Amino acid sequence: MTHLPSNTGLQAPAAPEAGATVGQWLSWLESIHPAEIDLGLERVLEVFQRLFPRRPTARVITVAGTNGKGSTVAALETLLRTSGRQTGAYTSPHLVNYNERIRIDGTDVSDAALIAAFEEVEAARGSITLTYFEFGTLAAFVVLANAGVQDWILEVGLGGRLDAVNVIDADLAVITSVDVDHVAFLGTNREIIGLEKAGILRPGMPAIVADTDPPRSVLQEAVARQANLTRAGRDYTIEESSDALSATLNFQDRTIRLPAGPLPVQSVAAAVVAAQILEPATTDADTEAALAGVSAPGRFELLARHPDVYADVGHNPHAARWLCERLQSLETRGRKVHAVYAALADKDVQGVARAMAPVVDCWYLSGLDAPRGLTPEALETRLAPCKLNQVQSCNSVAEAITAAKGQAGVDDILIVFGSFFTVAEARTLLL
Structure with a gap:
């Protein structure tokens, strides 16, 4: 067995005792590894093999x-349940409660099941250090297996090749889109980033690339890994209606109508x-009946009416371009768009602001009470270089929403966006 270092030399705090709450476990998880992100599979794979001597069936x-991962997962959950399958899903990050990350047949995991999984992972890891995400990923696997x-x-969670999720071989892999984000960890261009994401592909297994213009690295890696590739634009096509109220998917000999719901049509x-x-x-x-009601929290989610308030977790230029197009697809004539x-x-x-600028009439720039959150100043x-229309600074998301609602007419549109933290504050205020 390969020896894996236990720590940087510092004594890790003791694990929570019996009877600890989910909140106490999460606070402890934040303290047991010196880095928030530590890409690499050696440590997490060792613990995974201890938990699962045989691959789960x-x-x-x-x-x-x-972008589009959470939307794809949400839609696929619904579709597979429609086919009579029992589903378990693991997503990240969460909006309000950690339990949102793990769903069994569409229902968030219970505190009891989550705590039991935390205890099982802690018993298995021994002296091996795990990051918050790695520990949580293994706990999710335990919940799903149980x-x-x-x-x-x-x-x-991040990339693909070295992400903790990738310790288990996929029977089917999906790459939703490839764009520039998390450059400190994944690289500064689409080719490098695409190579990281293609690390989830497995020999002989089906793989779907939903990006109609994928980096060459993704296609080359699919060939090298001998994946059974299905490509958007080549093996299936999407035809959007002129009124933007629906789209049609053509795949093999099937034609399926896709509703214009809150999720990106490419993900659906x-x-x-x-x-x-x-x-x-x-x-x-x-399939069409199942898609009629599919949604995901924080994905162009309608939180309030009169004025209509939408929230979206989009936080990079690629996501902002889609969000701008989605807003433009609404009937906006005579309606102002206010952006928090x-x-x-x-x-x-x-890049985000420039992508959204064509549709936004008034901006409310908010501070964010979160790690790495920007102050409004x-x-x-x-x-400032973007020269945005009608800019107002606010100390918090709640203050910005209040200001925007005070300025908006009953028929106007508010869009709250920029991060999971941003949307979480909006949902807490409005739901």
Whole structure:
């Protein structure tokens, strides 16, 4: 057995005692590894093998991509349940409660099941250090295994190749999109980033690339890994209606209508293709009925009416371009769009603002009470070169929403976006 270092030499705090709450476990998890992110599979793979001497028998679907992962997972969960499958999903980050990260047949994991999984991982890891995300990923695997679900749908946290989710081989892999984000960890261009995301592909297993213009590195890696590749634009196509109220997916000999709901149509289409590959007997009518109500928290989510308040976790230029197009697809004639924007310091805020500028009439720049959150002054300074329309600075997301609602007419539109933290504050205030 390979010896794995236990720490940087500092004594790790003792694990929570019996009877500890989820909150106490999470506070402890934040303290047991010296780094928030420590890419690499050696440590987490060792603990995984201790927990699972034999690979779990469930079918595993792994989803990577710059944007659209959570939407793809949400749609695929619904579709597979429609086919009669029992599903377990693991996504990150959460909006309000950690339990949101793990769902069994669409329901958030209970505190009791989560704590039991934490205890099992802690007993297995011994002296091996795990990051917050690695520990949580292994705990999610334990929850899913204990629940006995048939399908595990796993969202990659960062990249793919070295992400903790990748310790288990995928029976089907999805790459939703490839764009520039998390450059400190993944690289500064799409080719390098694409190579990282393609690390989830497995020999002989089906793989879906939903990006219609994927980096060459993704395609080359698919060939090198001998994946059974299905590509958007080549093997399936999406035709959007002129009124933007629906789209049509053409795959193999099937034509399926996709509703213009809150999720990106590219993500929904990828989920449908995945479901058709996995469960080809599902009828088109059942698929369309399942999609009619599919949604995901924080993905163009309608939080309030009169004025309409939407929230979206989009935080990079690629996501902002989609968000701008989605807002433009609404009937906006005579309606002003008010944007509440709060972001983390390591994000391309100028790229995001420029992508949203064509549709936004008034900006409310907010401070963000979160690790790496920008103050309103810092955000306004960084966005000064963008010369945005009607800018107002606010100390908090709640203050910004209140200001925007005070200025907006009942028929106007408010969009709150910029990070998971931003949306979490909005949901807490409005729901």
